[in-house]
Amino acid sequence: MPTSDGMISRKTVLKAAAALGAAPLLVGGGVALARDRIGNGEPLGFTPECHDGDAPTIEQTEGPYFKPNSPLRSSMVNDGPGTRLVVSGYVFGRACRPISGVLLDFWQADDGGNYDNSGYTFRGHQFTDANGAFRLDTIVPGLYPGRTRHIHVKLQAPGRPIVTTQLYFPGEPRNSTDTIYDARLLMNVRQNGQTREGSFDFVLNVPQTTPSPTPTPTATSTGGPTTPPGGTWAPGASYNAGDRVTYSGVSYTCLQAHTAMVGWEPPNVPALWQRS
Numbered sequence: 001m002p003t004s005d006g007m008i009s010r011k012t013v014l015k016a017a018a019a020l021g022a023a024p025l026l027v028g029g030g031v032a033l034a035r036d037r038i039g040n041g042e043p044l045g046f047t048p049e050c051h052d053g054d055a056p057t058i059e060q061t062e063g064p065y066f067k068p069n070s071p072l073r074s075s076m077v078n079d080g081p082g083t084r085l086v087v088s089g090y091v092f093g094r095a096c097r098p099i100s101g102v103l104l105d106f107w108q109a110d111d112g113g114n115y116d117n118s119g120y121t122f123r124g125h126q127f128t129d130a131n132g133a134f135r136l137d138t139i140v141p142g143l144y145p146g147r148t149r150h151i152h153v154k155l156q157a158p159g160r161p162i163v164t165t166q167l168y169f170p171g172e173p174r175n176s177t178d179t180i181y182d183a184r185l186l187m188n189v190r191q192n193g194q195t196r197e198g199s200f201d202f203v204l205n206v207p208q209t210t211p212s213p214t215p216t217p218t219a220t221s222t223g224g225p226t227t228p229p230g231g232t233w234a235p236g237a238s239y240n241a242g243d244r245v246t247y248s249g250v251s252y253t254c255l256q257a258h259t260a261m262v263g264w265e266p267p268n269v270p271a272l273w274q275r276s
């Protein structure tokens with residue numbers, strides 16, 4: 001049985017949510033969040049009530065506008081027009097424990113419904129914090145022909161496959177006609193002054209069968225089995241897009257700036273490293 005070590009109680013999560021200003025939001029019969037399914041203050045166990053019908057967050061098409069090498073930033077706001085939007089939430093594994101260090105790469109249209117395909121406007125990636133939380137400062141994406149309002153995101157837990165999906169807004173007229181739209185990806189959205197606040201909790205298909213907490217990025221390597229055998233890739237090192245390393249005798253090129261950590265060895269994270 002798991003011990004309380006490494007467990008997180010609903011109270012703890014809600015406290016963290018409150019600290020983020022992202023307490024669960026219920027507007028118009030909004031969608032229940034994964035965090036709401038975490039029991040009643042009891043240490044979290046193997047909780048079928050945590051997940052949404054046992055289903056991780058569903059995947060959706062990437063669409064034509066994804067670009068690698070987005071900047072590391074949690075705010076994509078610029079001087080242009082648009083209604084401010086904050087999207088926040090958590091990333092959980094299958095046992096409903098938050099996962100730290102998950103890469104989230106967001107991209108969206110601007111207020112006019114256009115993607116920046118020459119630069120990186122409204123593109124950015126970040127990592128979940130020690131509580132598995134993320135927060136994106138942006139604007140409400142504009143509409144473009146054929147689609148309802150949406151935000152694209154790719155997620156990758158350390159050492160796990162990339163999950164590509166989209167987030168949607170409740171009450172959008174085009175939700176009923178967009179064939180890609182899926183209500184399981186609806187955010188809870190509320191108005192807070194001039195800002196809209198959206199909440200969504202992702203559930204990734206990451207087994208969490210041991211009571212140990214999720215790995216915490218470390219700045220130094222202690223050697224041992226985590227030391228790359230003969231390679232120059234090293235956990236704790238900062239890499240920029242275009243950097244080249246070797247790992248196990250194979251050369252890789254960095255696709256996105258990040259700080260390396262155990263579990264993100266080049267073969268494990270195609271979002272970060274491409275064999276060169």
Ligand SMILES: [Fe+2]
Binds near residue numbers: 063065109147150152
């Ligand atoms: Fe799109």
